[in-house]
Structure formats: structure tokens, C-alpha cells
Amino acid sequence: MSKRNSQESKRAARERLRIEREKQAKKAKIRRQLVIGVSVVAVLALATGVGVAVKKMNEPSGWDAAKDAKLVTPANAEGAKGTRVVIGGEDAKNRIDVYEDLRCPACASFEQSAGKLLQKGADDGKYKLQLHLGSIIDNNLGGEGSKNAISALGAALDVSNDAFRDYHEALYSKKHHPEETNDEFADDGYLLDVADSVKELKGNKDFRQNVEKGTFDKWALGMIGDFEKGKVDATPTVKVDGKKVETEQLPAELQKLGVDLGGGSGKE
Structure with missing residues (x-):
């Protein structure tokens, strides 16, 4: 093999190696982005879930909720507020x-x-x-x-x-x-x-x-x-x-x- 052919082969090999490294680097970058994206979604979902849970905990229930409910008066009650x-x-x-x-x-x-x-x-x-x-x-x-x-x-x-x-x-x-x-x-x-x-x-x-x-x-x-x-x-x-x-x-x-x-x- 001539010296020239040997150099061409080495350049081609280096080029293939470079291209392969770039592919791997690109794949790694995509994987990192996916991991980050999933993590962000998970954090947001957790935060939303916690927020809803906290809101639910702070919402009045039972007779506390009745205080703020709309007043419904029985049909046959009397008085301005129906309490007679x-x-x-x-x-x-x-x-x-x-x-x-x-x-x-x-x-x-x-x-x-x-x-x-x-x-x-x-x-x-x-x-x-x-x-x-x-x-x-x-x-x-x-x-x-x-x-x-x-x-x-x-x-x-x-x-x-x-x-x-x-x-x-x-x-x-x-x-x-x-x-x-x-x-x-x-x-x-x-x-x-x-x-x-x-x-x-x-x-x-x-x-x-x-x-x-x-x-x-x-x-x-x-x-x-x-x-x-x-x-x-x-x-x-x-x-x-x-x-x-x-x-x-x-x-x-x-x-x-x-x-x-x-x-x-x-x-x-």
C-alpha cells in the first residue's frame, strides 16, 4: 500500500469515528433532555397534587361548610329568614x-x-x-x-x-x-x-x-x-x-x- 493510500484510510477512519462520536453525543443529549423533561413533569405533578391536597385540607367540610352554603328555606317556614x-x-x-x-x-x-x-x-x-x-x-x-x-x-x-x-x-x-x-x-x-x-x-x-x-x-x-x-x-x-x-x-x-x-x- 502506498503512503498516500495509508493516509487516506486514516483520515476516513478518523472521519467515521468523528461522525460516530457526534451521533452518540446527540443521543446522550436527547436522553438528558428526556430525563429532565420527565423530572420536571413529575415535580409539577407532585406540586399540583400537593397543592390540591392542601386546598382540600383547608376547605371547610360538614357543618363548617354549611355556614357558607346557599340558604335554602323549607317551603312552609315563616319569617324573613324562614326560622319561624x-x-x-x-x-x-x-x-x-x-x-x-x-x-x-x-x-x-x-x-x-x-x-x-x-x-x-x-x-x-x-x-x-x-x-x-x-x-x-x-x-x-x-x-x-x-x-x-x-x-x-x-x-x-x-x-x-x-x-x-x-x-x-x-x-x-x-x-x-x-x-x-x-x-x-x-x-x-x-x-x-x-x-x-x-x-x-x-x-x-x-x-x-x-x-x-x-x-x-x-x-x-x-x-x-x-x-x-x-x-x-x-x-x-x-x-x-x-x-x-x-x-x-x-x-x-x-x-x-x-x-x-x-x-x-x-x-x-
Whole structure:
């Protein structure tokens, strides 16, 4: 082989080596770019995920969320904010206000013994009967049964006044009212089971949906706010024309208002 051919071969070999190195360098650069790109996407995805998680953690839930929810008022509620619930004697001159907590065992006993008599006097037009519902036991013992039951009663009031009254009676009945420390009213399923004893509510899809979705949760908080304006520290509390009356004195007060006590006490 001539010297010239030998030099040409060496140059060709060097050129091929250069080209190969450039190819490898290009491939390496592409691999680095892909790794960097995937890493950036992963970091962004992680950051987004963390951001969403943090946002979710900071978002209010349950009854905290209800405070900021849109107010939905039951169809048959009264007053500017729908927190006045009159269950009889709408046009009567005199008024009886009853303050109750749905988890309260003393309220259950009161309703089981005097509830029907109170309702009868209102239905006979002797007085306007207005109901106020609070959450003293939720506040003192923890839980949310008082609030949740008020919301469910709102769903019943949305159906009709009669549905509200019958459901209110059923919740306080010996059969359905739980122990004070047992927060069963916090369970929508339990509230719906009780509602099955009320003709207008059994199988009522709108009522069920409103209970499960908490449609009237904010309204329930408004009811509790109205209750607190009454400045009562125990339940049940009864006021006749604004004056507090002890429950054992109630029959005499009802008699003064023209209620026939011989019509039955409503005891079970």
C-alpha cells in the first residue's frame, strides 16, 4: 500500500469515528433532555397534587361548610329568614313558645306527656304554638345529632306542616328517641328509618334526597341562632306570651287560655 493510500484510510477512519462520536453525543443529549423533561413533569405533578391536597385540607367540610352554603328555606317556614316555625293557631292572639333540643331526654318526656295537649290547644285556636330548636347537647357532649335532626325536620317542613308535626312527634317518641349520649340522630339512615313511620315521608324521594344532601343544613344553623336569641339555658323551656312557665305549671296556664284539659294529656 502506498503512503498516500495509508493516509487516506486514516483520515476516513478518523472521519467515521468523528461522525460516530457526534451521533452518540446527540443521543446522550436527547436522553438528558428526556430525563429532565420527565423530572420536571413529575415535580409539577407532585406540586399540583400537593397543592390540591392542601386546598382540600383547608376547605371547610360538614357543618363548617354549611355556614357558607346557599340558604335554602323549607317551603312552609315563616319569617324573613324562614326560622319561624308555627305548628298551630297561626291567627291566635296569645302565643306559646317551646324551646327544645332534639337529643334532649327531658324534651322527649315532655312531648310524650304534653305534646298532643299543646298541639290540640293550638289547633283549636287558643294560642299560636311556635317551636324553637337548639343544639345544647351537641355543644356540651359533642356530636351533631341535634343539628342533623333539625335539618331533617326542615326537609319534612318542606313537604308539609303536617309532615313536620308528625315527624317531630316520631323523633321524640319512646320508640325512636335515643339515649342522650347516643348520637343516633347524626346518622341520616336512622333519621330516614324514623321517617318511614310518617305517612307523607315514607317513600318520599325528595324528602330522602334533602336529608342525605343536607339541603337544609344552613337553615338548621339559622334555627339554632334563633333559639339562642331566646336566651334559654335548658330544655325544654316554655314561654307563655313571653313569660317563662315551669312545665309542671303548664296545665294551669293552658286552662287559663281556655284549653279543655279533659280532652286528654297526650300521654302514651
